[in-house]
Amino acid sequence: MRECLITTKGLSREEIVEVLDRASEIEMDPMAYSKSHSGKIIGLLFYEPSTRTRMSFETAIKRLGGDTVNMGTLETSSVAKGESLADTIRVVAGYVDAIVLRHPKEGAAKMASDFIDIPLINAGDGAGQHPSQTLLDLYTIRKSSGKLDGLNIGVMGDLKYGRTVHSLAHAITKFDSQLSFISPEGLRLPENVKYDLESSGSEVKEYTELKDILGTLDILYVTRIQRERFPDEDEYRKVSGQYRINKKILENAPKHLKVMHPLPRMDEISPEIDTTDHAIYIEQAHNGVVVRMALLDLMLKS
Amino acid sequence: MRECLITTKGLSREEIVEVLDRASEIEMDPMAYSKSHSGKIIGLLFYEPSTRTRMSFETAIKRLGGDTVNMGTLETSSVAKGESLADTIRVVAGYVDAIVLRHPKEGAAKMASDFIDIPLINAGDGAGQHPSQTLLDLYTIRKSSGKLDGLNIGVMGDLKYGRTVHSLAHAITKFDSQLSFISPEGLRLPENVKYDLESSGSEVKEYTELKDILGTLDILYVTRIQRERFPDEDEYRKVSGQYRINKKILENAPKHLKVMHPLPRMDEISPEIDTTDHAIYIEQAHNGVVVRMALLDLMLKS
């Protein structure tokens, strides 16, 4: 495994599979790993809040026997005094064994990694990448379907601004699965992402209505359509209503269809789905721990 | 011990004694428990701040060899993005081995416990219950008096709104001790609490002046009278002044009287009491750790 995990784009199929395989091993026998990084300390530098990601990284290192040191909220940190990211990252790199960084500016993770010689994991940098989210998505797909090739994967919602979706789409091009994109006209996949996917040999199929593709899907990955993307409330309500999942809509879905969501969800997926066999979004969130354990296990020098 | 600790009302005398006995054992030989839950992780979900309770739960699990993962302050959490308590609790339940929940809405703890299959401890839900506080109060009474039966226990201050007081009163009905309630007219015990206590066979004695009962008390449990309960400052000052404890007032108290307070205190108890044998409120706070260690020890699958 490489020293730093900055983007999904840069990960090869082999590297992805290595992480997922390690995560599977950990899930099967967590006790075998429970002290494997005892004494190791991870620095959590979250320049913007992300409870879910932070808590699951924190759980991951603690499940490996290690611990964390947390920069805390921005308002109370040296950052508030105007310290540069370069200085902060170099100082903290002298305290800890690896750094998990979240930063609002695209490219921050790459820049930070150039200043230090300990492992760094990008936990999201602006419109940039969030590779550990993608790895847990892939892990969830593989775990529920038994494979990452030969699947029909639908991705629905805000495909224009959704960082998670772009990362996932890039990663799936490394496998032989078909991607279908379902969104309102105004929230389609950006041209550059489309171009990248097609350049890697993927066929990009786009739909505005879920029913046109639902019957053929193995996986439906739902993301949120954010109110602030629309000029007025009426337009938002009209559009977003069409991309909500409930029991009636899933009546026409294959029995084995699995519904995913990066969470938090608002009302994109009705709670009545939660208890059906389609729902794997809560399990998906849970998978964040073993996948991040696998990442840390591979990146930390033991 | 049951899976979840939601209310004091639901606890039997036997269950209470089981926790207090375990706490005593831990206090006598803490080293015997120092690694008993090594590798266990507790999720701290505090939807409203409570430094004291959070710090003592955190200390408790760490003294058992375990660790915590903390949701952090609300403003920076997924909750701020509008995620439901049900979703948050289900996700975190996949990370950790037990959850400690504090929530402003009465009934939140019960609701949350229905969604998960790991132990949950209610650390306060609105006007509802805060059972670990009551258990540490009982532990403190038993430790200082040697028993929970045959005592005269006075409870003074804001008896109308004081959640701590209601919980404690309910718990004491399971033992053969006499409760006396001392408060201003306007802050008397609510009728429904009084009804409950009397239904359990307790005699509810009410006083407006401490001196009328002080001479017979073994324990005096003082709580704060909050300024915001009164329409104007004058009224507040007149009333609250009568329910403050100082050395002069305690001249007429039995020598063995112990004074308790759930803390933080403002000026309900003069600092001059701190160094007298009457004062056990600091020790009472300290007891929070062993009592919470006992609770966690009994609830966590080992």
Add this chain to the structure above:
Amino acid sequence: MRECLITTKGLSREEIVEVLDRASEIEMDPMAYSKSHSGKIIGLLFYEPSTRTRMSFETAIKRLGGDTVNMGTLETSSVAKGESLADTIRVVAGYVDAIVLRHPKEGAAKMASDFIDIPLINAGDGAGQHPSQTLLDLYTIRKSSGKLDGLNIGVMGDLKYGRTVHSLAHAITKFDSQLSFISPEGLRLPENVKYDLESSGSEVKEYTELKDILGTLDILYVTRIQRERFPDEDEYRKVSGQYRINKKILENAPKHLKVMHPLPRMDEISPEIDTTDHAIYIEQAHNGVVVRMALLDLMLKS
């Protein structure tokens, strides 16, 4: 080692050397100490934010096998409810094995230590002292120069308000090194500090221009000149510009000169210095961990 570390003034040469020697031992063989305080818990009570200091104390105790319990941000703590420092400190002292306190009021650490019988480390109290910063400064000087006697140490910047500088100067009087102070007229060392230094037998040399002394220095300790000390922006810019370090200025410095800074820095030291052999400020920050490990190791009962 004494029970509580409140000021640098009170530390003897022998006590200082004891801490630095222990820190050296830890740095040479950290694994020998990695479980030496397993099970110990440190309470972090930061009444004003200090990311750097908090993170390095947290790292230190965790590198010794122990753990922390953190009061958290002030807004969400009992302190916000008006609890006195005396009450908070006494309660927390019952939870933990030692306390690290930072408080905005001078004298708070001394006062707090009088209420408790566990070790307390002052991590800064207002215009008062911050002794662990001074110890890490001394450790850095000794590590880079091989000694603490026979050195020419220049201290530059805001010498009037700089707490770090006063602490360091007091400590250096215990060794046979020469101190030179470089600052604008208006930010000279206060008379009382000067008096103290001279009373301990030190010669206090003051300069307004770095070039007048630079050629003879072994160490140059740079501190920030804060904008808010000046009545207007123009005056600030004129003055502060003269106390900034860049490559051109250091052309006339001895080759072996080491440049230190307590961090965070703004623009007192140009980033172009970072990669020269003069720069030891990042390493200086890193030294905070072993020095605080040494302090905790000496103060905690094992």
